[in-house]
Amino acid sequence: MRNKFLGQLDALHEMLLEMGKMVQINITKASNALKEQNKELAKEVIESDHEINQMEKDIESLCMKILIRQNPVAGDFRLVSSALKMITDIERIGDQAADIAEISMFFDKPFIKKLEHIPQMAEATIKMVTDSLNAFVNEDLDLANSVIAQDDIVDDLFATVKNDLIVLISKDSNNGEQAIDLIMIAKYLERIGDHATNIAEWVIYSITGTHPNT
16 A cells, blocks of 8 residues: 555656646746747747646646545645645646746837846746755755745846836837836746745645745
């Protein structure tokens, strides 16, 4: 019975990493679609979002089977219940990557500002997602805490993007429409960072039994 349970936990880890990889790819594609004004690449992100949604359902089903049939206790129960919480955040990350891709499809003119900080935000959030999931699989408390610290970097980049674009709007109201779209994209990336932080906090709970926000 224990061997079957351990096999299910291994499958859970693999599925979580696969789901995480899918959203990382979509964040990258969405960022590149924006930079390159590549509508076809944006469509790929939007169309693949249903795969991420299905992965959430598959992982949720596996978690419920483990909870009902294996009746795990203590640390094992925390691990599975944390995974149930985490997949909600991963799915939302996928949604926000798709949202970025949708907005990027409206760009067909030169950018009002060189895209510098938004790609940096994308890279930072991808690292946060990767690190949070690796922390879960490896039960790495230090790595989980480092993800939470990394969120400050994303927040600072968002503030920079927002402030720079507000200045451009104040100088020329014709910059308004594109500036608002870019601020929205930066906001979605900032939210991805928040979701990665949520994942890291559930990792901490799964290891210690205490959620950082309690």
